[in-house]
Amino acid sequence: MKILSEKVSFQTQGEISIVDLTIFFEQLVDKSGVKNGILSANVIGSTGALTAIEFESRVLDDFKNLLNKLVPKGADYKHDLIDSNAHSHLRASLIGPSLTISIHEGILQLGTWQQPVFVCLDIKPRSRKVAVTIIGE
Amino acid sequence: MKILSEKVSFQTQGEISIVDLTIFFEQLVDKSGVKNGILSANVIGSTGALTAIEFESRVLDDFKNLLNKLVPKGADYKHDLIDSNAHSHLRASLIGPSLTISIHEGILQLGTWQQPVFVCLDIKPRSRKVAVTIIGE
Amino acid sequence: MKILSEKVSFQTQGEISIVDLTIFFEQLVDKSGVKNGILSANVIGSTGALTAIEFESRVLDDFKNLLNKLVPKGADYKHDLIDSNAHSHLRASLIGPSLTISIHEGILQLGTWQQPVFVCLDIKPRSRKVAVTIIGE
Numbered sequence: 498m499k500i501l502s503e504k505v506s507f508q509t510q511g512e513i514s515i516v517d518l519t520i521f522f523e524q525l526v527d528k529s530g531v532k533n534g535i536l537s538a539n540v541i542g543s544t545g546a547l548t549a550i551e552f553e554s555r556v557l558d559d560f561k562n563l564l565n566k567l568v569p570k571g572a573d574y575k576h577d578l579i580d581s582n583a584h585s586h587l588r589a590s591l592i593g594p595s596l597t598i599s600i601h602e603g604i605l606q607l608g609t610w611q612q613p614v615f616v617c618l619d620i621k622p623r624s625r626k627v628a629v630t631i632i633g634e
Numbered sequence: 635m636k637i638l639s640e641k642v643s644f645q646t647q648g649e650i651s652i653v654d655l656t657i658f659f660e661q662l663v664d665k666s667g668v669k670n671g672i673l674s675a676n677v678i679g680s681t682g683a684l685t686a687i688e689f690e691s692r693v694l695d696d697f698k699n700l701l702n703k704l705v706p707k708g709a710d711y712k713h714d715l716i717d718s719n720a721h722s723h724l725r726a727s728l729i730g731p732s733l734t735i736s737i738h739e740g741i742l743q744l745g746t747w748q749q750p751v752f753v754c755l756d757i758k759p760r761s762r763k764v765a766v767t768i769i770g771e
Numbered sequence: 772m773k774i775l776s777e778k779v780s781f782q783t784q785g786e787i788s789i790v791d792l793t794i795f796f797e798q799l800v801d802k803s804g805v806k807n808g809i810l811s812a813n814v815i816g817s818t819g820a821l822t823a824i825e826f827e828s829r830v831l832d833d834f835k836n837l838l839n840k841l842v843p844k845g846a847d848y849k850h851d852l853i854d855s856n857a858h859s860h861l862r863a864s865l866i867g868p869s870l871t872i873s874i875h876e877g878i879l880q881l882g883t884w885q886q887p888v889f890v891c892l893d894i895k896p897r898s899r900k901v902a903v904t905i906i907g908e
């Protein structure tokens with residue numbers, strides 16, 4: 498049994514940034530030597546989220562617009578009295594902080610047009626980290 | 635330590651199909667021989683999602699109606715200029731691509747009225763796959 | 772390789788209760804002796820959900836208000852004909868039943884203002900359980 502426990506780090510570019518994590522994850526799977534197992538990833542910080550999406554600019558814009566519509570910025574949130582990012586927290590909690598992906602014969606089991614992404618919902622550019630653990634044999 | 639890495643395959647019946655994965659997962663837990671561990675599952679493809687729900691026809695209909703309300707079809711999405719399934723992608727990314735379930739003494743730790751489900755959000759019937767990995771002892 | 776398979780139990784206080792799971796999870800990580808690995812948690816029951824949020828009273832209130840707005844109680848749901856908690860199920864399925872967190876050098880990889888939480892969406896106080904499995908070395 499092999500375990501690789503690492504962090505992926507990157508810079509985001511303000512509200513809303515969506516970062517394709519595919520290449521980071523593939524490199525860690527290679528490094529781990531795991532042929533069959535799982536990759537578990539979770540956001541560090543409460544204004545980011547993980548999900549999967551087709552990494553195509555139009556649908557990424559559509560996703561940002563959806564979040565702006567479902568959870569509008571500055572909609573009389575109580576948390577905005579002490580900070581100005583209530584909407585960032587709410588969007589992150591709704592999407593969720595983690596995901597898992599199966600690894601089979603050394604390959605992450607994803608569709609061709611399906612990319613794991615970090616959704617940065619914070620109101621300013623930030624240095625972000627995603628914790629990644631790979632377990633398998 | 636035991637690892638089972640498989641795919642579950644099934645046919646969906648158009649927008650929106652919700653497939654109960656319980657029997658598939660239980661069979662794989664039995665096959666794995668794992669008594670204590672986890673089952674990790676993720677959708678392959680970006681127009682499907684995984685969650686849990688009471689598999690009862692009325693609440694399933696309510697969930698479909700909720701998705702239609704929160705993420706309406708054809709609401710001036712940019713992605714619809716190149717395809718006609720922007721809403722499918724957005725709903726999938728909002729719900730999320732993966733889930734994990736604990737296995738204790740060979741039993742998936744779920745409630746009696748709680749079923750793991752695949753939510754097919756694509757606009758036409760499709761052959762779908764869910765990657766499943768079971769790790770434990 | 773070590774595996775710890777347990778359940779966390781607690782009492783909730785009616786609609787909507789949000790329970791900070793940090794201390795429960797930290798105690799189980801200590802008990803497991805796992806230094807590098809993952810913690811997987813899933814709700815048992817279909818009217819609860821898991822996510823992460825800053826455990827600050829204002830943003831918790833904002834999250835409850837958001838759920839009330841996105842998935843209103845009693846909005847002509849079909850399931851309400853046989854029960855009165857359709858909105859509880861729908862909110863739970865939207866947020867999701869599970870999460871995973873990496874463990875590195877014996878520490879759960881979370882931000883300072885980021886807490887894993889159980890969101891009890893049921894309409895009355897209940898005794899709830901979360902299944903937790905820790906795998907690693």
